Amino acid sequence: MRLHMGQVSLLRWVNNATITGWQPLWSYPSSCKISAFYCGAFSACTSAGTCACIDGFRPSDPDEWRLGQFVSGCSRVIPSDCEDGISTDSFVLLDNLQGLPANPQDTSEETSEDCEATCLSQCYCVAYSYDLSGCKIWYNVLLNLTFGNGTIHHTKISMRIGSHGKRRQGHIQHVMLVIGPIVVGLLIMLVIFWLYKISSRQTKVDGFLAVYTYTQLKRATRNFSDKLGEGGFGSVFKGTVAGPTDVAVKELKSFGHRDKQFRAEVQTLGLIQHTNLVRLFGFCSEGTRRLLVYEYMANGSLNSHLFSEGTSILSWNLRRRIAIGVGKGLSYLHEECRDCIIHCDIKPENILLDAEFCHKIADFGMAKLLGRDMSTALTTLRGTIGYLAPEWVYGQPITHKADVYSFGVVLLELISGRRATGNGNHRYFPLYAAAKVNEGDVLCLLDGRLRGDGNEKELDVACRVACWCIQDDEIHRPSMGQAVRMLEGAVDVELPPIPTSFQNIMDGGDSGTYSAEV
Known part of the structure; x- marks a missing residue:
């Protein structure tokens, strides 16, 4: 006994010389005339009470059909070709039906052509019918189909079918429609790239x-x-x-x-x-x-943010990061390159800030490469007055410690937001700053625009490091690597002595930039 898709069947197993398998002895319903859905999808009931696939379809499960069970219905011989409302399918007229299939959907189309177009544009539409009652559309499957005979009035529906020729042509057209613009676009891009490479060859x-x-x-x-x-x-x-x-x-x-x-x-x-x-x-x-x-450095040079009106005020944390970053850049030049590189012109104008205020040393037009043994030294005056180490003025050999001195001056300008020279009552601000550091009054050196918003311990360390960097004798100045470690808090910083020769540095007159042989 078997119950399958609404049909009860009694089967017998046969195994002889001519046939092996299940053979039906009895089933109910036994005829498509008894049950409306006996024949399954896309299958019609004939006048003999058996089922037959409509044109363009074949049994979905031939073995079931041989056993007299038709509820699995029929499937398309040629699959429908429809995607996103674009289809190359066609319609075949079924004009020998008795009544209409189950579950028609009424639509508002007023002509047969519009009814067909609506069905064709909807990929799940499988058939349509248009008569005096209007447009009807069937979706997904056709059920309860019955072929008529010559004694009754026949109804007509247009059944959707695929077409080998049209499908292939439509597929090619669809592929060309998609691929064509891409190929053309790629060719245009290749031509533009080729022309650009020629024009910008490096x-x-x-x-x-x-x-x-x-x-x-x-x-x-x-x-x-x-x-x-x-x-x-x-x-x-x-x-x-x-x-x-x-x-x-x-x-x-x-x-x-x-x-x-x-x-x-x-x-x-x-x-x-x-x-x-x-x-x-x-x-x-x-x-x-x-x-x-x-x-390109979008935020320009450091001096525009320290000394110009109307620019953004740099926070203490950012100023400290800039000092440490510039120190690391100089440490790399002095201590990590194959040759010791002296920048010779460290000043806020040569420290640039990108869009994220990341800081970088620029303008190496006065830079000099020295051997690691320091067997060669600079005697050429180069740099900017106000940032020059005393040895430049005294005509002594120049080493990487000249950059350390300039860094110390820049560090004081970072802290205070004031120029080292020509600053109000303090003709040379580092001299005033060194005195205040020794007095323990570092808060008075902090940029007034910050309104005291700074870490006092970090401020004290930064001021001490700056004063060590601007010592008269280069022997007393730290290396840039040591200065960075001090700023980062890795080592303690002792109170530096007050340099005595600041005034001598200013005897040359106003600030200016030099790169001349002495």
Whole structure:
């Protein structure tokens, strides 16, 4: 005994020379005329009481059909081709039906063409009918189909079927519709990329730097239209190079020591990379033109935030991070590179801030490479008055400790937000600051705009480190590595003595920048 999809059957197992398998002895309902759904989906009841698939369909389970069980219905011979309302299917007319299939859905279409179009645009629509009563649509399956005979009036429905030819053609059209624009777009992008590579072709130098033509940099800066700043060295313009990457393009002025500064920048930044050193992307040396291409630092130089009105006020925590970061950059130059590199012009104007206020040392035009044995030393005056170590003035050999002195002055300016020179009643602010540090009154040195919002212990350490860095004799100054460890709190900082030669440094007059042979 078997109950299957609403039909009860009595089966017998047969195993002989001609047949092996289950054979039906009795079933109920025994005829499609007894049960409306006896024949299953897309199968119609014939006048003989048996089931037959409609045109374009075949039994879903032939074995069940051979046993006289038709409720599994029929399936399409050619699958429907419809996706997202786009279809290449067609319709075949069934005009010999007795009555309509079960569950029709009435729609508002007023013509047979509109009724067909509505069904075709809905992938789950399997048939439609249009007569005087209007448009009817069937979804998913057709059930309760009965073929009529010659003695009764026949009803008509249009049955959805797939088509090999149309399906293939439609598939090709669909693929071309999707792939075509992509292929065209890729070709256009390849052409643009090829043209761009030709127009912006660069030659790599030592695996680090790119050589640009003047025309490329003129195009990158839109004819040098967006000027970021100007100084004694030349002008800086904002530009965009391949990537796209925002860059700062420095065009050096034509003067006697321009080529020396140009070579110093290329030789120094072209060989090193550090998170606290501005990155040099490339350069242009074409005829008399000398240009340098750096990473773009959106927030400009430190001096604009310390000394200019209307700029954002740097918090104490940020000032301390800047001091430590600049110290690490100098420590890298002095102690970690193959050759000891002296920057020679550390000042707020040469400390740049990116969009996130990350800080980097810039402008290596006066930098000098020294051997690790310090067998060579500088005697050429270079730098900015107010940040120069005493040995520059006294004509003594210059070592990396000259950068330490400049760092100490910058650290005091970071703390106070005041220029070291020409500052109100204090002609040379570091002298005043050193005295206050020895008195234990460091809060009076903190930038008034911070309104006392700073860590007093960190402030005291920073002031002591600054005063150690500006000692007269370089022997008494810490290395940059030691200064960083002091600022980070890794080692204790003793109270420094007050230097005695500040006034002598100022005897040369107003602040200015020098790079001349002595």
